[in-house]
Amino acid sequence: MKNIRNFSIIAHIDHGKTTLSDRLIQKCNGLTKREMFNQVLDSMDLERERGITIKAQSVTLKYIDKNKKIFFLNFIDTPGHVNFSHEVFRSLSACEGVLLVIDTTQGIEAQTIAHCNYAQKLNLTILPVLNKIDLPNSNPKKVLEDIKNIIKIPIQDAVQCSAKTGQGISELLKKIVQIIPQPSGNVQNSLQALIIDSWFDKYFGIVSLIRIKNGSLKKKDKILIIRTKKIYIIENLGIFTPKRMPKDKLYNGEVGWIIFGSKKIDTTLVGETITSYKNPSNTLLPKFKKIKPKIYAGLFPFEPKKYILFRDALNKLKLNDISLFTEPDNSKILGFGFRCGFLGLLHMEIVQSRLEREYNIKVISTAPTVIYEILLKNNQILLLDNPSKFPKLDTIKEIREPLAICHILTPIKYVGEIIKICIQKRGTQQKIIYHDTCVSMSYIIPLSEIILDFFDQLKTISSGYASLEYKFKKFKKSDLVKIDILINHIKIDSLSMIQHKKNALKNSKKIIEVIKKIMPRHQFNIPIQASISNTIIARTTIKQLRKNVIEKCYGGDISRKKKLLKQQKKGKKKMKQIGNVNIPQEVFFSIFQMNKNK
Numbered sequence: 001m002k003n004i005r006n007f008s009i010i011a012h013i014d015h016g017k018t019t020l021s022d023r024l025i026q027k028c029n030g031l032t033k034r035e036m037f038n039q040v041l042d043s044m045d046l047e048r049e050r051g052i053t054i055k056a057q058s059v060t061l062k063y064i065d066k067n068k069k070i071f072f073l074n075f076i077d078t079p080g081h082v083n084f085s086h087e088v089f090r091s092l093s094a095c096e097g098v099l100l101v102i103d104t105t106q107g108i109e110a111q112t113i114a115h116c117n118y119a120q121k122l123n124l125t126i127l128p129v130l131n132k133i134d135l136p137n138s139n140p141k142k143v144l145e146d147i148k149n150i151i152k153i154p155i156q157d158a159v160q161c162s163a164k165t166g167q168g169i170s171e172l173l174k175k176i177v178q179i180i181p182q183p184s185g186n187v188q189n190s191l192q193a194l195i196i197d198s199w200f201d202k203y204f205g206i207v208s209l210i211r212i213k214n215g216s217l218k219k220k221d222k223i224l225i226i227r228t229k230k231i232y233i234i235e236n237l238g239i240f241t242p243k244r245m246p247k248d249k250l251y252n253g254e255v256g257w258i259i260f261g262s263k264k265i266d267t268t269l270v271g272e273t274i275t276s277y278k279n280p281s282n283t284l285l286p287k288f289k290k291i292k293p294k295i296y297a298g299l300f301p302f303e304p305k306k307y308i309l310f311r312d313a314l315n316k317l318k319l320n321d322i323s324l325f326t327e328p329d330n331s332k333i334l335g336f337g338f339r340c341g342f343l344g345l346l347h348m349e350i351v352q353s354r355l356e357r358e359y360n361i362k363v364i365s366t367a368p369t370v371i372y373e374i375l376l377k378n379n380q381i382l383l384l385d386n387p388s389k390f391p392k393l394d395t396i397k398e399i400r401e402p403l404a405i406c407h408i409l410t411p412i413k414y415v416g417e418i419i420k421i422c423i424q425k426r427g428t429q430q431k432i433i434y435h436d437t438c439v440s441m442s443y444i445i446p447l448s449e450i451i452l453d454f455f456d457q458l459k460t461i462s463s464g465y466a467s468l469e470y471k472f473k474k475f476k477k478s479d480l481v482k483i484d485i486l487i488n489h490i491k492i493d494s495l496s497m498i499q500h501k502k503n504a505l506k507n508s509k510k511i512i513e514v515i516k517k518i519m520p521r522h523q524f525n526i527p528i529q530a531s532i533s534n535t536i537i538a539r540t541t542i543k544q545l546r547k548n549v550i551e552k553c554y555g556g557d558i559s560r561k562k563k564l565l566k567q568q569k570k571g572k573k574k575m576k577q578i579g580n581v582n583i584p585q586e587v588f589f590s591i592f593q594m595n596k597n598k
């Protein structure tokens with residue numbers, strides 16, 4: 001039987017997870033820094049040549065202890081950002097243990113606690129790793145105290161190391177094999193494997209990362225997805241070392257990749273359980289929790305003729321992004337597109353930039369919004385994720401907005417300022433606990449106030465030290481109104497927004513001023529107005545301008561004139577023509593500018 005250890009590294013952003021991973025690869029594969037660089041780079045070049053996307057989120061390492069016993073260490077990478085906590089959960093479901101990396105110059109932060117809670121819920125062995133001990137301001141003693149008092153896990157196995165210099169790494173490897181348990185399961189049982197991740201590869205079709213709990217899997221095996229009853233044939237399989245290394249067979253306890261032999265994307269695979277078609281198991285492995293999006297926005301292809309390509313690209317992205325929600329949408333102004341749900345702004349930005357980078361599709365996005373619950377007079381409840389679909393006012397009994405519970409961890413000296421912005425964001429305090437040098441506090445804050453810039457503001461006032469973790473709590477009745485924006489008397493449905501009554505006038509004035517700044521002048525006056533229920537509450541005007549680009553060409557150089565006119569036409573192409581007005585795409589995102597101008 002192979003000695004296997006499956007683990008993940010969890011950490012707050014920048015605490016050194018990537019550096020430590022590289023260090024472990026280097027140490028186990030006996031590579032020098034240069035060789036490692038080449039190895040990773042080589043495989044990337046190879047992949048790039050064939051246009052394949054690398055996604056080596058798991059690496060299998062060979063570790064030989066001092067008694068010459070061989071261990072296979074599978075470590076599964078996890079992203080560190082607050083938007084991607086669900087990805088952490090996914091990776092952890094395939095492990096028996098975690099390395100909890102803490103930067104000893106920073107100490108414990110909100111995400112350290114949140115990730116640790118996941119690991120505890122899954123009953124994983126947690127090995128604290130105190131990193132960056134080479135730095136002069138490192139304070140491992142204090143971090144150990146905090147682990148004991150705040151996270152409340154045993155500290156006797158904690159390892160102190162520097163991922164940068166390599167100090168303590170041998171000790172860490174020894175501890176990994178010593179305290180993380182060998183995976184359970186039996187090779188004789190029928191196959192049960194969990195799909196941890198899935199992505200689309202131009203050449204191979206669907207590729208998945210799996211963890212085998214029971215049984216084994218080899219090339220040409222016919223497999224069955226238990227829940228969907230879909231059947232596939234395994235075309236190829238193997239492990240990442242970090243290169244993609246083909247293998248003959250994968251056994252229980254192992255983590256590896258499989259190629260399905262299917263190019264058709266008709267299903268989401270992540271979280272599904274695979275079994276053997278011939279000798280099937282009926283038991284599903286615990287599925288990941290489906291994460292509900294926190295914000296919604298409309299995405300529309302900038303060039304309407306790319307709609308089909310856009311739809312296919314979104315489907316491919318959804319293969320490994322189970323939290324991306326999409327639904328066909330139609331805007332009077334922007335045409336056919338999709339209403340998409342995201343975990344947060346960063347997630348939204350990543351999706352947009354992947355569409356542009358990987359699929360060459362430029363999109364216009366509407367302002368992100370949270371989901372509102374609307375109680376109608378006929379007692380029906382409507383979940384509204386698109387302000388342009390706001391029902392008629394006289395049909396509404398009550399509007400409820402989503403509230404989130406926020407856990408903030410900060411050094412004591414920033415507490416006052418943080419409380420101030422929490423109040424400004426309509427927050428109500430739940431709890432505040434003073435530890436030695438830091439404070440943990442909980443606030444209930446409307447989700448709409450958090451999604452745009454709360455995290456950035458928190459980081460700015462605390463010089464980057466405060467950290468935030470939040471989750472949806474409940475819907476609560478609130479005084480909300482829908483604001484419409486009209487440009488040259490045309491209602492721009494994709495610019496409608498829902499705001500608290502208290503902020504409606506102030507924000508309406510702000511947004512029309514932002515639009516005024518972004519919009520080019522035309523050869524006529526353009527009024528920009530904000531309205532609530534057809535009553536104009538704010539207005540500004542873009543004064544007319546006759547921009548004659550050829551006025552400098554007195555004389556009559558006709559070819560130069562033509563060139564200038566062509567350039568002017570090109571400039572116009574980047575804008576959306578609505579009525580007889582050209583609107584630059586930045587306008588559709590003006591709600592962000594509005595918040596930046598606060």
Ligand SMILES: Nc1nc2c(ncn2[C@@H]2O[C@H](COP(=O)(O)OP(=O)(O)OP(=O)(O)O)[C@@H](O)[C@H]2O)c(=O)[nH]1
Pocket residue numbers: 011012013014015016017018019020079080081131132133134135161162163164165
């Ligand atoms: N001095 C010192 N610096 C370190 C050590 N480990 C990591 N760093 C540095 O800390 C910074 C963040 O390290 P990363 O490994 O990128 O952190 P991460 O946790 O992977 O960050 P995310 O991927 O953003 O979550 C980098 O500049 C590293 O060089 C260490 O042991 N000592």
